[in-house]
Amino acid sequence: MSWFDRLKAGLGRSTERLSNGITDLFHNRKLDQDTLDELEELLIMADMGVATASRLSKALAKNRFDQDITPQEVRAALAGEIATILEPAAKSLEINPAHKPYIVLVCGVNGSGKTTTIGKMAKQFRDQGRSVMLAAGDTFRAAAIEQLQVWGERAGCTVVAREQGGDAASLSFEAVQRAKAENIDVLMIDTAGRLQNKANLMEELMKVVRVIAKQDDTAPHAVMLVIDATVGQNAHNQVEVFKRMVSVTGLVLTKLDGTAKGGVVVGLAEKFQLPVYAVGVGETIDDLHPFDAKTFANNLMGID
Numbered sequence: 001m002s003w004f005d006r007l008k009a010g011l012g013r014s015t016e017r018l019s020n021g022i023t024d025l026f027h028n029r030k031l032d033q034d035t036l037d038e039l040e041e042l043l044i045m046a047d048m049g050v051a052t053a054s055r056l057s058k059a060l061a062k063n064r065f066d067q068d069i070t071p072q073e074v075r076a077a078l079a080g081e082i083a084t085i086l087e088p089a090a091k092s093l094e095i096n097p098a099h100k101p102y103i104v105l106v107c108g109v110n111g112s113g114k115t116t117t118i119g120k121m122a123k124q125f126r127d128q129g130r131s132v133m134l135a136a137g138d139t140f141r142a143a144a145i146e147q148l149q150v151w152g153e154r155a156g157c158t159v160v161a162r163e164q165g166g167d168a169a170s171l172s173f174e175a176v177q178r179a180k181a182e183n184i185d186v187l188m189i190d191t192a193g194r195l196q197n198k199a200n201l202m203e204e205l206m207k208v209v210r211v212i213a214k215q216d217d218t219a220p221h222a223v224m225l226v227i228d229a230t231v232g233q234n235a236h237n238q239v240e241v242f243k244r245m246v247s248v249t250g251l252v253l254t255k256l257d258g259t260a261k262g263g264v265v266v267g268l269a270e271k272f273q274l275p276v277y278a279v280g281v282g283e284t285i286d287d288l289h290p291f292d293a294k295t296f297a298n299n300l301m302g303i304d
Contacts, residue, residue, distance in 0.1 A: 011299050014262035018046050019302040022078075023071040031064050039074075047232045049267035056081055079301040082266050086293035091275035093121070093222055093250060095130065101179040101187040103212060103219040107205060107242060108226035110193030113254035113280060115144055117226050118188050119151025120288035121252075121278070126156055130185040135175035136161035137168045137208065138192040148190055154285050158182075168192065168204065169211040176215045189220070202245050209246055222249045224277060227268075229253045232261040239272050253291075254280035262300045 008015075021042040029035055036057050043053035059081045060074065095102045108114045115138070122132045134152050138144035142164040152159035160175040172189050179187040189212075191205055212219045225248045227235050242248050253265060256279050269276070276291040298304070 008299050011256070011262040011296075014046055015300055015302045018042065018263075018300065019071075019075065022074050026069060026071045026074050031061060031067055031069050036061055036065075043263070046263035047261040047267065048263040049233070049236070049271065052085070052267045052270040055085075055270065075301040075303060079297045079303050082297035082300065083294045085266055086269050086276075086291075086297060088273065089269040089276045090291045090293045091250070091277070092290050093224070093275075093277040095125070095186055096221065097185070099216070099218060099221050101133070101176070101184045102221050103176065103179075103216065104186065104188045104222045104224055105191065105209065105212070105220040105246070106188060106224045106226060107191045107246060107248075108193060109228075109238060112193065112226045112228045113252075114138075114193065114226045115147045115151065115190055116283065117224075117252050117254060117278075117280060117288065118148065118190055119155055120280070120285055122151070122157050122186075122188060123155040123285050124288065125186050131183070132157045132186045132188065133175065133179045133182070133184045134159045135172055135187065135189040137172055137175075137190045139164060139166045139168050139171060140192045144190070144192070151285075158184075169207045172208050173211045173215065176212055176219070180215070202241070205246055223247055224250055224252055226252045226254060229256045229265065229279075230261060232264055233267075235264050235268060236271065239268060239274070243272065243274075248274065250275040250277045252276070252278050252280065252288075256281050262296075265296065266300070 025035060025038055040053045040057040043056055044050055056078055060077050106114050106118055118134060122134060125132045134148055134157050136145045136148045136159060145161050149159050160178055162171055175187060175189060223246050225242050227238060251274050253276060278288045279291050280288050
């Protein structure tokens with residue numbers, strides 16, 4: 001199955017709910033205020049959030065209010081508006097060669113897919129001819145250290161690691177030193193999965209940022225927040241807290257090949273206006289892809 005097919009399958013539940021809802025709603029009905037209110041409710045239930053649902057409904061009403069409109073026309077109009085919302089977010093992580101190493105800090109809650117995302121992205125950088133070093137900053141779990149080492153081998157990268165229980169900030173400091181000494185192009189630092197409501201763990205993450213900045217006051221050059229796309233509206237809270245604590249510069253959305261709550265991607269783009277560096281649609285090393293706004297919008301609305 002191609003990555004496009006996996007994305008389509010992953011969005012299937014969201015697409016089916018939206019498509020069926022729109023078909024039922026606009027069956028021999030005009031676009032009156034009652035219909036608009038029901039459409040807005042449908043979009044909110046699809047995890048798009050109140051503000052985004054309101055924007056989409058108003059955009060549809062602008063040219064078609066009090067007119068007959070088919071479900072196909074509704075889906076096409078909404079797909080176009082969604083693509084417009086998503087287009088500014090469709091930006092890959094660009095490595096600035098003026099910073100060497102270019103330091104990428106990767107964070108997120110437990111189980112979001114940080115470590116696998118690092119491995120996949122490291123492979124892409126290596127394929128571009130860049131030298132890459134990985135730092136196993138998730139020192140809480142031995143499995144996380146081992147997992148990053150496996151991905152490092154697959155991608156052909158050096159991995160800086162210590163035994164479980166070590167100090168993450170100290171390890172990050174060492175990794176920056178080594179990356180500088182070895183003239184590495186990109187240093188990607190893994191961090192422990194942490195819930196955004198645990199103050200002590202968030203403080204620890206901020207300590208890592210401070211330690212990195214001591215060696216390069218422009219670093220980290222990118223702070224990538226990895227989000228499990230199946231979590232729905234909880235993603236908003238994650239972005240809000242991490243952005244406030246560690247100045248997130250962009251997102252990666254994983255598990256879009258699962259039963260993803262696809263509407264949340266639209267809500268995140270509308271609210272936070274952060275780049276979506278990539279989307280994950282599988283477990284293999286090549287299953288991380290650039291985010292394409294039009295493809296995503298059409299898939300979400302069930303348009304081939």
